[in-house]
Amino acid sequence: MPTPVINASLEGQTESFEAASYKSAISLLSSLFFTWGFITVINNTLLPHLRSVFSLSYTETTLIESVWFIAYFVASIPSAKLIERVGYKGSIVIGLCIMALGSLVMIPAARMPSYGVTLLALFTIASGITLLQVAANPYVALVGTPETASARLNLVQAFNSLGTTLAPLFGGYLILGRSSSGTAQAGHVLTQAERLADAQAVQLPYLIVAGVLVVLAIVIARFPLPAIGAGNTRMAKLERSKHSLWRYRNLVFGVPAIFIYLIAEIGVANLFINFVSQPEIGNLNHEQASHYLFLLWGGMMVGRFIGSFLMRRMPVEAVLAGASLGAGMVMLAAATTTGPVAMWALISVGLFHSIMFPTIFTLGIRGLGALTEEGSGLLIMSIAGGALVIVQGWLADSFGLQSSFLLTVACDVYVLFYALWGSRPVGRKG
Known part of the structure; x- marks a missing residue:
C-alpha cells in the first residue's frame, strides 16, 4: 500500500511548508506593527514642538491629535471596501504608500510653515494607519491555525509596543533636541526666526520615515504572503442575519x-x-x-x-x-x-x-x-x-x-x- 505513505509524506511536507510560510509572514508583519506604533507615538513629541512653533493653545494642540483619530472614523469603512477589492496584501501596500505620502507632505508644511497643511499631512498618515489596522489585525488572526490566533496577535502587538517605546527617543533627539523650543526652559518665548528654524526641524525625521515606509511597502509587495480567502465570510452571512x-x-x-x-x-x-x-x-x-x-x-x-x-x-x-x-x-x-x-x-x-x-x-x-x-x-x-x-x-x-x-x-x-x-x-x- 505505497500510495497512502506517499500521500502522507506529501501532506506532511505541505503542512511544514505552510507553517514556515506563516512564520515568515508573521515576522514581516511584526515590523509593520512596530512601524505604525512608532509613527503614532512620534506625535507625542511633535505636539509640544508644534505648540511652540505656532503659538497654539492646548485646545489647538490637542486638535492635532483629534484630527489623527477622526481618520479612524472616516477611513474605516472605505478601508473595508478596499480590502474586498484588492485583498489584504494589496491594502497593506496601499496603506504604507498613503502613510509615506502624508510624511512627505510634512516637508512643505514645515517649509511654509502652515498649521493647516500640517493637519492635512497628519490626517493622511493616520488614514494610512487606519487601512493597516483594518487589514493587518484580521490577517494576523486568520493566517495560520485558529488555535494560535491569540498568541500571534499578542506577539505582533508586543512589537507595536516596542515601537511606541522607542519613538519618544527618536522624536526627542531629531525633533526636540534640534529645536530651540525643545531645549529651552519653560516660559521661554521664541523669536520669529527661532519659530521658522524649529518648524523646519521636522523635515529630516519625516523624510526618514517616508523612506522607511516606501522600502517596507516594496518588501511586502514582493513577499509571497499566504492568501486569505473570503469564503468563510460569505458562508456566515446568512447565519449573521x-x-x-x-x-x-x-x-x-x-x-x-x-x-x-x-x-x-x-x-x-x-x-x-x-x-x-x-x-x-x-x-x-x-x-x-x-x-x-x-x-x-x-x-x-x-x-x-x-x-x-x-x-x-x-x-x-x-x-x-x-x-x-x-x-x-x-x-x-x-x-x-x-x-x-x-x-x-x-x-x-x-x-x-x-x-x-x-x-x-x-x-x-x-x-x-x-x-x-x-x-x-x-x-x-x-x-x-x-x-x-x-x-x-x-x-x-x-x-x-x-x-x-x-x-x-x-x-x-x-x-x-x-x-x-x-x-x-x-x-x-x-
Whole structure:
C-alpha cells in the first residue's frame, strides 16, 4: 500500500511548508506593527514642538491629535471596501504608500510653515494607519491555525509596543533636541526666526520615515504572503442575519469602553511633555521630558507582560478591574499633587493602562459567534474616541493643565464599571 505513505509524506511536507510560510509572514508583519506604533507615538513629541512653533493653545494642540483619530472614523469603512477589492496584501501596500505620502507632505508644511497643511499631512498618515489596522489585525488572526490566533496577535502587538517605546527617543533627539523650543526652559518665548528654524526641524525625521515606509511597502509587495480567502465570510452571512449585536451587553458597553479609554490614553500621552516640563512638576525642558515619555510607553510594554501572566491565574475581569483602580488612583495623584510625586504618578499610569485596550476588546467580542466580525469592526471604529482628546485640551485651557487629568480619572472609572458589570456576556433574548 505505497500510495497512502506517499500521500502522507506529501501532506506532511505541505503542512511544514505552510507553517514556515506563516512564520515568515508573521515576522514581516511584526515590523509593520512596530512601524505604525512608532509613527503614532512620534506625535507625542511633535505636539509640544508644534505648540511652540505656532503659538497654539492646548485646545489647538490637542486638535492635532483629534484630527489623527477622526481618520479612524472616516477611513474605516472605505478601508473595508478596499480590502474586498484588492485583498489584504494589496491594502497593506496601499496603506504604507498613503502613510509615506502624508510624511512627505510634512516637508512643505514645515517649509511654509502652515498649521493647516500640517493637519492635512497628519490626517493622511493616520488614514494610512487606519487601512493597516483594518487589514493587518484580521490577517494576523486568520493566517495560520485558529488555535494560535491569540498568541500571534499578542506577539505582533508586543512589537507595536516596542515601537511606541522607542519613538519618544527618536522624536526627542531629531525633533526636540534640534529645536530651540525643545531645549529651552519653560516660559521661554521664541523669536520669529527661532519659530521658522524649529518648524523646519521636522523635515529630516519625516523624510526618514517616508523612506522607511516606501522600502517596507516594496518588501511586502514582493513577499509571497499566504492568501486569505473570503469564503468563510460569505458562508456566515446568512447565519449573521439571524442575530442582533444589540443582544450582547458585553459589546454594547464595550464599544464606549474603548472609545472612552482612548480619550484617557491619548490625553495622558499628548500632554505628558507639557505637564512634566512645568516648574512645579519636573522643571524640565521638552527634550528632557521626552526621555520620561519613553518610560511611560515602556511601562505599557511591561504591563502587557505582567497582565498576560496574571490572566493565566486570575479572571480577566478581575485583572481589568484592578488595573482600572490602579490607574484611577495614580491619575488622581497626578491631578492633585506636585513635584516628583505628580510626575512619577503620571509615568506609572502606563503600567495600568497597558492591558485595557486588548482586554476590553477580548471581552467585547466574547460569545458573539457568527457576529464576531461585525463586533470587531465596531470596536476598532471606536478607536476614534481618541479624537475627543480635544475636550481635555479645552479643560486644560479653562481650568489648568493639571486639573484636566481629572477627565482621565473619570475615564478609568467607566473602565472599572465595564470590568465589574458591563463585560458580563449576558444578552437580551429575542
